[in-house]
Amino acid sequence: MNIYDIAKRAGVSIATVSRVLNHSPNVSQKTRERVEAVMKESNYTPNVFARGLGLNSMKMIGVLCTDVSDIFYAQAVSIIENNLRREGYHAILCCTGSEMKSKKKSIELLLSKRVDAIILVGSAFQEQFDHSHIEAAAKKVPVIIINGLIELPNTYCILCDEYKAVFQTVSSMLSGGCRKILYLYDTQTYSGMKKLMGYQDACGAFGIPYEQQIIQKVPKNLESVTQIVLESRDEEGRFPFDGVMASEDLLAIGALKALKGKKIPVVGINNSVLAECSTPTLSSIDNMLLSLCTTSVQILSQIFEDYTVPQKISYNAKLIERESFHPGEVNSPVLTPD
Amino acid sequence: MNIYDIAKRAGVSIATVSRVLNHSPNVSQKTRERVEAVMKESNYTPNVFARGLGLNSMKMIGVLCTDVSDIFYAQAVSIIENNLRREGYHAILCCTGSEMKSKKKSIELLLSKRVDAIILVGSAFQEQFDHSHIEAAAKKVPVIIINGLIELPNTYCILCDEYKAVFQTVSSMLSGGCRKILYLYDTQTYSGMKKLMGYQDACGAFGIPYEQQIIQKVPKNLESVTQIVLESRDEEGRFPFDGVMASEDLLAIGALKALKGKKIPVVGINNSVLAECSTPTLSSIDNMLLSLCTTSVQILSQIFEDYTVPQKISYNAKLIERESFHPGEVNSPVLTPD
DNA sequence: TTGAAAGCGGTACCAT
DNA sequence: ATGGTACCGCTTTCAA
Numbered sequence: 001m002n003i004y005d006i007a008k009r010a011g012v013s014i015a016t017v018s019r020v021l022n023h024s025p026n027v028s029q030k031t032r033e034r035v036e037a038v039m040k041e042s043n044y045t046p047n048v049f050a051r052g053l054g055l056n057s058m059k060m061i062g063v064l065c066t067d068v069s070d071i072f073y074a075q076a077v078s079i080i081e082n083n084l085r086r087e088g089y090h091a092i093l094c095c096t097g098s099e100m101k102s103k104k105k106s107i108e109l110l111l112s113k114r115v116d117a118i119i120l121v122g123s124a125f126q127e128q129f130d131h132s133h134i135e136a137a138a139k140k141v142p143v144i145i146i147n148g149l150i151e152l153p154n155t156y157c158i159l160c161d162e163y164k165a166v167f168q169t170v171s172s173m174l175s176g177g178c179r180k181i182l183y184l185y186d187t188q189t190y191s192g193m194k195k196l197m198g199y200q201d202a203c204g205a206f207g208i209p210y211e212q213q214i215i216q217k218v219p220k221n222l223e224s225v226t227q228i229v230l231e232s233r234d235e236e237g238r239f240p241f242d243g244v245m246a247s248e249d250l251l252a253i254g255a256l257k258a259l260k261g262k263k264i265p266v267v268g269i270n271n272s273v274l275a276e277c278s279t280p281t282l283s284s285i286d287n288m289l290l291s292l293c294t295t296s297v298q299i300l301s302q303i304f305e306d307y308t309v310p311q312k313i314s315y316n317a318k319l320i321e322r323e324s325f326h327p328g329e330v331n332s333p334v335l336t337p338d
Numbered sequence: 339m340n341i342y343d344i345a346k347r348a349g350v351s352i353a354t355v356s357r358v359l360n361h362s363p364n365v366s367q368k369t370r371e372r373v374e375a376v377m378k379e380s381n382y383t384p385n386v387f388a389r390g391l392g393l394n395s396m397k398m399i400g401v402l403c404t405d406v407s408d409i410f411y412a413q414a415v416s417i418i419e420n421n422l423r424r425e426g427y428h429a430i431l432c433c434t435g436s437e438m439k440s441k442k443k444s445i446e447l448l449l450s451k452r453v454d455a456i457i458l459v460g461s462a463f464q465e466q467f468d469h470s471h472i473e474a475a476a477k478k479v480p481v482i483i484i485n486g487l488i489e490l491p492n493t494y495c496i497l498c499d500e501y502k503a504v505f506q507t508v509s510s511m512l513s514g515g516c517r518k519i520l521y522l523y524d525t526q527t528y529s530g531m532k533k534l535m536g537y538q539d540a541c542g543a544f545g546i547p548y549e550q551q552i553i554q555k556v557p558k559n560l561e562s563v564t565q566i567v568l569e570s571r572d573e574e575g576r577f578p579f580d581g582v583m584a585s586e587d588l589l590a591i592g593a594l595k596a597l598k599g600k601k602i603p604v605v606g607i608n609n610s611v612l613a614e615c616s617t618p619t620l621s622s623i624d625n626m627l628l629s630l631c632t633t634s635v636q637i638l639s640q641i642f643e644d645y646t647v648p649q650k651i652s653y654n655a656k657l658i659e660r661e662s663f664h665p666g667e668v669n670s671p672v673l674t675p676d
Numbered sequence: 677t678t679g680a681a682a683g684c685g686g687t688a689c690c691a692t
Numbered sequence: 693a694t695g696g697t698a699c700c701g702c703t704t705t706c707a708a
């Protein structure tokens with residue numbers, strides 16, 4: 001069943017059918033109704049491939065993330081997909097993993113599928129040196145980067161100022177009496193480095209010498225984190241820190257588990273469900289994923305409509321207070337053994 | 339840059355270029371190399387729309403779930419996407435929400451995009467009565483249903499026997515001494531009903547009368563669950579149950595929070611990260627998502643290769659023991675006030 | 677308002 | 693092994 005069949009049955013030309021299909025105003029009411037009736041009774045669906053061939057678009061957007069099973073990315077993808085569909089686009093999802101080769105290949109495959117744009121979710125797509133693949137992609141379609149900063153033509157970055165958020169949070173921990181704050185992180189992405197800098201600069205601002213900045217890289221795995229934190233205790237079972245800032249909720253919860261209810265402030269980042277699930281509940285920095293993702297899609301539609309859009313948009317994060325840390329509360333500077 | 343340009347530059351016909359593109363053996367080594375060289379230097383990418391038009395396929399699979407921000411579905415989608423891509427397919431993701439209308443529309447849209455197959459993730463796609471949309475879809479492309487059972491031609495169901503798992507788990511709670519087990523659930527999907535039946539039948543098998551089966555529907559929201567469970571206490575602060583089975587980890591954690599360390603066995607379902615994050619850690623029924631999803635994609639490729647495949651495949655679930663419940667341990671039949 | 681016809685860029689069958 | 697050519701089904705321009 002194609003446009004020719006419909007034309008024949010309705011007694012018009014294919015051009016007219018096409019006009020009806022595309023809601024062209026240049027069709028008489030009568031003709032339109034007749035054609036539409038035929039289409040309905042024939043159960044006709046236009047062939048998107050043929051249409052795509054003519055228009056060079058199938059209204060599909062490539063959405064990449066390293067791993068949707070990560071609840072943070074899942075949340076992002078969810079929001080993006082919903083917004084895209086509202087705008088009449090479909091999302092092709094690609095979970096690339098963190099290997100450069102795989103990321104490159106996914107982008108190439110997506111481009112070969114002639115997607116209308118590419119959205120990169122997460123700063124994991126910000127490589128240390130080589131952005132040639134992104135540059136190449138941006139030559140063909142607009143590239144949106146969520147939480148990464150790559151300044152290239154036809155590339156648009158939507159970010160959250162996590163540096164500032166961490167800086168402020170660590171600062172308020174320090175002004176609450178903390179002196180040795182453990183910083184836990186897992187990956188060295190762009191976003192990861194920004195957060196770490198926030199921690200370091202806050203420590204610096206409060207005159208905490210570098211030797212007292214306890215920076216610990218850990219695997220993204222609850223038990224490992226707990227283990228590592230437990231092992232950091234001295235012979236008398238004392239933890240060498242009096243506060244914990246973690247680059248992501250899971251790590252913070254690992255620390256909470258090691259602390260077993262001990263009153264040491266702990267803060268995570270992402271404000272995920274995990275934060276609510278832990279006991280005590282975890283205070284966490286909300287990095288405004290909803291805003292970031294919603295904006296991304298907005299920017300995209302504006303690009304498609306040929307508006308001029310900013311190449312970089314930044315949001316502020318905000319701390320969501322839960323049981324594990326209340327800014328303003330003064331913490332005991334004295335550590336008790338376990 | 340199209341196949342004609344390449345043909346011209348390489349001094350061959352488009353037929354030959356097409357053959358090179360499709361790795362046809364009927365091309366001389368020399369010609370092949372020449373054409374490939376031209377393609378490379380021209381930076382040529384075949385147009386998938388044209389190809390799709392001819393082959394009526396763009397190697398894309400529609401993957402539907404009600405909500406990827408749900409970590410369970412996110413996990414599923416992640417596994418499916420990875421396996422699909424390995425097979426040379428791309429996944430178009432559609433988060434439909436739970437409204438029938440939206441589900442139907444999503445399926446229609448996907449079909450209009452001429453996907454090669456549809457994968458429905460989760461029994462939320464199993465409606466009470468009307469499966470006409472799925473039937474219609476199955477007339478065009480194979481439909482795979484994960485964790486739902488809809489017996490229709492060209493429809494393939496991959497499920498996990500959650501009934502049995504719940505039956506066994508509740509049974510072992512009962513034989514451990516529990517007498518009044520609270521059952522928490524949120525949605526009445528197919529899978530949801532199966533789980534509930536597992537609970538009821540186990541109670542029945544142990545001679546627990548219906549009046550002592552405490553079945554509570556709750557919103558899928560941590561605080562609400564905790565609140566509701568807390569409110570179930572009598573004037574003396576005693577909980578009216580001595581065990582908790584929940585249809586999903588989040589609900590179980592809500593209960594754990596209400597119990598505040600009280601020694602009452604609690605079990606969830608899904609075996610998600612949440613189960614590890616809670617304190618105490620949550621024993622949970624693993625519903626073999628990895629197997630289900632991997633199998634789905636396998637089945638799909640077999641269908642594409644014209645193999646005969648089973649229409650229904652069922653896996654056993656298994657209980658993952660953590661702190662909140664150890665089968666075999668005898669629980670105190672005496673309840674203490676809070 | 678309508679129709680005819682030329683693309684769009686491939687695939688695949690039939691000759692040679 | 694290679695070329696010619698008829699599709700695939702739609703959009704769009706040009707004429708009428």
